Amino acid sequence: MELRTQSLSTPSNWKRYTLVNDNGMEVTCLNYGGIITKILAPDQHNHFENVVLGYKNEQDYLHNPNFFGALIGRVAGRIQNSTFSIDGTTYELDANEGPNHLHGGANGFDRVIWDVEPFEESDKVGLTLTHTSPDGEGGYPGTVQVQVTYTLTNDNQLQITYDAQSDKKTALTLTNHSYFNLSGDLKQDILHHDVTIDSSHVVELDDTLIPTGNKLEVEGTVFDFRNGRQLKDGVSSSHPQNQYAGNGYDHNFIFDKYKQHDIVVRDETSGRQLTVDTEQPGFVMYTSNNLDESLQLSEGVSKKYLGVCLETQGSPASLEHQGFPSIVLDKDQPYRYTTTFTFGVIEK
Template identity: 60%
Template structure:
């Protein structure tokens, strides 16, 4: 196990974590961004399985949120406003009339304080950042901490912690685009995905939750026994079409199933399993990914990656019955998502 720390542009630092299986993860203190995850395929060929820029300086813009920590609230907040105890708070409208992923000054564009650490069988970095009261329009001063830990079992553990000095809203996630083919050799069309979810949240034509939960049964949103992503890309289901021919939807996870999500690429044999104590996940299939970005493994195009944004639901700010993003004063927030990498058993 070891950590390599490299100074890059301005006061950015890149941390590369490597375990005894030669799996490695590179992170920036800017945005807490995951730039690369290198893991073996079935032939023990080690390749990168996330999208990242060839030139680190391009993360300063990053309109597609590649690899970044997202907050204070991941997802879209309807009409860029919400109310707590009768007081309305107005946020930046950075996607039409709505607020997306914390706004322009969100956690994806701040320099986090970084503390690397190493134990006998783990290596990692803890990132911390104070988000002051009123920042981006949000109430409360929030102490945020996101810790990335790499184990010798090829697990990347992401721990999110926060406390606020007043009632506020918060749900943090990571916005990595995964592509298990390795070095972006193929799109994600044939990635086989399993999600332990019976319901997903219906969206309107601006991708804002309508307040309806839809049963996945007999739809391209039924991933309970596994299905390829291409089913949704080619689907005539209204929800797939309005998302840009694919998925950008919140799936409510079945709390009884610990391994909430599994992704498999048959050609490389790579498998990623996701476990989380978050109540749901937004699966986004890069339907609207900017084309022609100079990424580490080639120019970007639609469907080059797939995001699994484990989080609560900002729909809870405007509709009853959804996993809440509200955080009370002085109540610790702690969520964990674990990405485990392996290969298909032959």
């Protein structure tokens, strides 16, 4: 195991951390936003390439409207009209996407300089990131103590554990916003990635991407990934939900928890396989339908459908609608969820 730390000259308070396991797999991230900038994972020939989207110039993360690799909070997703109520009290949030509140607002956790403590053991290496979000920040109630742990193991697993506690009842659901592309070094888009999702229901969106409160059965639609399907199916679909999302997916899938893994992503050309297992009740899959086509990334220029986000989280729909697992955190209640990303190869 190896852990490398480097202070950046610009911006002066930024640090880069690289976790390396005994197999040669690497995960690189910044203390700014907890941003994962690079993941080097092996293909079927044990050739290591980058499998996430990241900027060529790290200074570009200062303006990161696509949230490449970032930690998201306090609430991942969209909150309608930037308001929610708890116990009869209404809280006005920062509106940063039209009238709505997205991913914690204009000064969310993706813009925080996190305190970082590296750790290294015989079979794992990692980082513990901590941050205190003060009462009223972004409009949210409660001072929230947040700890996020990135752990890289010799099983080629990246485990992300989210811990938090608030001194007031508040809303909280955290995630990581990495864009995955298993082709390696962005050689291809993700449209031919084959995805299996253990989910029979998806959260319906209106034409502004706000949850309606309805859960749609995936049976017979391009949202049925239970037996695997390619992401291109949603791009070419005439389903209104795909149209609303900009010809693709930007939807919260609710896990059934029947299968061995919550999500499996495969790229036949490289032979790479990514499995995702989480304690969260669902996740948002976003197929970069609206990705700016002029960004300078590590391996080339950005374009639509270049990465797929697998944002494990609770649904903000629970703040407005019944029938969803709550994202309200009681005073002094421990918040703890772990998501494990396992990088392997397709078994022939």
